Amino acid sequence: MRAIVISTYGGPEVLRHTELPDPRPTDGEVLVRVRAFGLNHAETYMRSGAWGEVAPVTGIECAGTVEHDPSGRLAGGTTVVALLGGMGRTRNGSYAELVTVPAGNVVPVRTTLSWADLAAVPEVYATAWSALHGNLALRPGETVLVRGATSSLGQAAVNLANDHGATVVATTRDADRAGLLRGIGASHVLVDDGRLAPQVRARGIAVDAVLDVVGNSVLRDSLATVRTRGRVCQLGFLGGLSPVQDFAPLTDMPSGVRLSFFGSAFVLGTEDFPLSAVPFDAILAKVADGTHKARPVRVFGFDDIVEAHRLMAAGTALGKLVVTVD
Numbered sequence: 467m468r469a470i471v472i473s474t475y476g477g478p479e480v481l482r483h484t485e486l487p488d489p490r491p492t493d494g495e496v497l498v499r500v501r502a503f504g505l506n507h508a509e510t511y512m513r514s515g516a517w518g519e520v521a522p523v524t525g526i527e528c529a530g531t532v533e534h535d536p537s538g539r540l541a542g543g544t545t546v547v548a549l550l551g552g553m554g555r556t557r558n559g560s561y562a563e564l565v566t567v568p569a570g571n572v573v574p575v576r577t578t579l580s581w582a583d584l585a586a587v588p589e590v591y592a593t594a595w596s597a598l599h600g601n602l603a604l605r606p607g608e609t610v611l612v613r614g615a616t617s618s619l620g621q622a623a624v625n626l627a628n629d630h631g632a633t634v635v636a637t638t639r640d641a642d643r644a645g646l647l648r649g650i651g652a653s654h655v656l657v658d659d660g661r662l663a664p665q666v667r668a669r670g671i672a673v674d675a676v677l678d679v680v681g682n683s684v685l686r687d688s689l690a691t692v693r694t695r696g697r698v699c700q701l702g703f704l705g706g707l708s709p710v711q712d713f714a715p716l717t718d719m720p721s722g723v724r725l726s727f728f729g730s731a732f733v734l735g736t737e738d739f740p741l742s743a744v745p746f747d748a749i750l751a752k753v754a755d756g757t758h759k760a761r762p763v764r765v766f767g768f769d770d771i772v773e774a775h776r777l778m779a780a781g782t783a784l785g786k787l788v789v790t791v792d
Contacts, residue, residue, distance in 0.1 A: 475515030
């Protein structure tokens, strides 16, 4: 099969095309023929070596068809999405024509979307839905602040929260992107200069929950942004992986505020966080009818992976990037 491998850790140019033996599924796995895959910032960390030694073939999600399911649960040819389950980290991932995936991380779907449009959905929507409804227990009528909203994960969260009946405050580092965020459901847009708490107070906005995609670099400010007894969920590291220096709950945690973390790469598809809980078919139907603005902003061919990673690393895509395999 054709595959893309990390030849050595480094920049986008280290991604190389090669031929590998077709993988064979064992008990508890499903062999998926990859039709398209979405790009994720996690793959830049894997490619660069920031996460230590990882599998040669990266890629944490894909859309495709079942090639073989040893259990017989999924018939050959079934349309599926596959995500996480160690793909790209502890096992070869989706940057290939075929991939074996733990059965719990393969979801059959019914949709009219193209392969490219379908591949833009799985990881970001499963992660955003799980954090909003699980960690934050977001309720209709509440106000949620999505920090890092122009990322593909942030946009998914804005779409889902708005559709759920919440008031969405979205943040961006560039004021020119405010129109994009209002167009997908944000009621308020703030320019993130690292100090959102004063802006929220000045506008008289009571924030019930914060979904923070930026991460450690703004954690203290995110905690100060939410109301008393509000909730903060951190689920991304767009601001970098460096730890919070000298963090002390006594001085940095407002009394009554709840802080949680959602590490989708490590838990989605497990017994405690089953993917069956994520309403994929309903989400995909809303993508198809335009309720969720989730279609990729750019689609690349399999041979254009280096260019695709360069665009992702530049941070200027303003949405999901997808690669088609055929």
